[in-house]
Amino acid sequence: MSELAQALDTLARRRLGGDAATGLARMTAGATQEIWRFMLVKDGAETPLILRRAPGGDRVSESATGLEIEASLMEAAEAAGVPVPHVKWVLTPDDGIGHGFVMAFVEGETLGGRIARGEAFAEARKVLTRQCGEALAAIHRIDPAAFPTLKRVTPLEFVTQYRDGYLASNWPRPVFDLAFRWLLDRCPPPPENPRLVHGDFRNGNIMVGPDGLRAVLDWELAHVADPMEDMGWICANSWRFGVEDKPVGGFGLREELWAGYEAAGGEKVDPERALFWEVFGSLRWGVMCCGMANSFRTADPSVERAVIARRTSETEIDLLRLLAA
Amino acid sequence: MQDQPTPSEILGAVARFLKEVVVAETKGATSFNVRVAANALEMMRRQLDTAPAAEAAELASLKALLGIENEDEGGDLATLNAELARRLGAGELDLKTPGVADHLWATTLAKLSVDQPTYWGYRAALAERAAPTET
Structure with a gap:
């Protein structure tokens, strides 16, 4: 039995109210997080659970909020009525597994292309957009x-932060400069009511079943900012998986998203501000991609990393279609 | 003069070998990464085939946009692109400036034809530009 399996077995008895932990299997080889699945055995019955922890137990990525905060965000989200996997236990130092938490296993699909186009999700797509609005x-x-430790960012600071990231890549992309100029000329003032935003709410980070939205995942980019940022990000071209007439994640219309949001108590959506954040969304993803060239040269010299860096131009054409069609 | 087959032809052959033989004889992450590697080689083959002509046209277009009349002046592609980027960022040039939109479209489409010729946003842009809506 591996060291981790052994530690989880102990955790099952000490913290999770079970008799044993079995069947440990790695779910993803995420660069920023490890995800493991295991079975909690109790009176002969098995319940699947998920362990989310920092790579190798304790490496902490720079941009992430930290797994303990991520767990408390999910607990607050659950209390607010957002579908999320229930957090069972936040790891402590004497659990001997590093930083992370144990949560319920939720059955469903996260692959964006299947959610946007798969036959199995045809019924789900009818309700998913509105459910996303309600969840937001x-x-x-x-x-x-x-959440006093989460970053507070104004729209101008956010745009400037990504512009600095682009400039640091030291590779001219005139379309990016055009888009940054466009954004700076239209930058909304700091929001009167900054809200807790998910920061990465998009098709790819939601768990969907045949019946619709089951869980909102990946809370590590949460911060406090203009709530319209989340509304724009889910509409960015990069998450439409080829379903162009469905701007919300390739499965819905903006108006459906906004209607669900407003009906569930969200503030009235200003379409211009939502467009600002949609353009910013494409550019933000573009800056993330162009940073991959540097990661390739330093941290991860894999072919896959190199090829992702070459996907930056996808966002350049997306931006041109938004701004210069 | 270097010999034939050309780099483009040899890269194409290696990519085919990876996709047709190695993918089938490997599994899991290795098989996936072989496919990624073959795609990367095909990308480089497209770049070798099309970049020289596209970049010569880009250089001429940049000089025209930036008002550089003497052919030997202005610097290389990187320098001129950095200057165009700076002027766009500062708002000294914008989409209303004659030639700017055409230049950005031409260079971006050329980039996509190498990087991501199957990207749906690129296919859509090509279709839109082939059949522009009446204004």
């Missing part, structure tokens, strides 16, 4: 004061 309204109801 619930997220934006969470009191940001409960």
Whole structure:
């Protein structure tokens, strides 16, 4: 039995109210997080659980909020009515597994292309957009004061931060400069009511079943900012998986998203501000991609990393279609 | 003069070998990464085939946009692109400036034809530009 399996077995008895942990299997080889699945055995019955932890137990990525905060965000989200996997246990140093937490296993699909186009999700797609709007309204109801360590960013700071990231890549992309100029000329003032935003709410980070939205995942980029940022990000071209007439993640219309959001108590959506964040979304993803060239040369010289860096131009054509069609 | 087959032809052969033989005889992550590697080789083959002509046209277009009349002046592609980027970022040039939109479209389409010729946004852009809506 591996060291981790052994530690989880002990955790099952000490913290999770079970008799044993079995069947440990790695789910993803994520660069920023490890995800493991295991079975909690109790009176002969097995319940699947998920362990999410920092790579190797304790390496912490720079941009992430930290797994303990991620767990408390999910707990607050659950209390606010957002579908999330229930957090069972946040790891402590004497659990001997590093940083992370154990949560319920939720059955469903996260692959964006299948959610946008798969036959199995045809019924789900009819309700998914509205459910996303409702989930976002619930997220934006969470009191940001409960999370004093999360980053507070104004729209101008956010745009400037990504512009600096682009400039640091030291490779001219005139379309990016055009888009940054466009954004700076239209930058909304700091929001009157900054809200807790998920920060990465998109097709790819939601768990969907045949019946619709089952869980909102990957809370590590959460921060406190303009709530419309989340509304724009899910509409960015990069998450439409080829379904162009469905701007919301390749499965819905903006108006459906906004209607679900407003009906669930979210503030009235200003289409111009939503467009600002949609353009920013494409550019933000572009800056993330162009940073991959540097990662390739330093941290991860894999072919896959090199090829992802070459996907930056996808966002350049997306931006041109938004701004110069 | 270097010999034939050309780099483009040899890269194409290696990519085919990876896809047709090695993918089938490997599994899991290795098989996936072989496919990624073959795609990367095909990307480089497209770049070898098309970049020289596309970049010569880009250089001429950049000089025209930036008002550089003497052919030997202005610097290389990187320098001129950095200057165009700076002027766009500063708002000294924008989409209303004659030639800017055409230049950005031409260079971006050329980039996509190498990097991601199957990207749906690129296919859509090509279709839109082939049949522009009436204004």
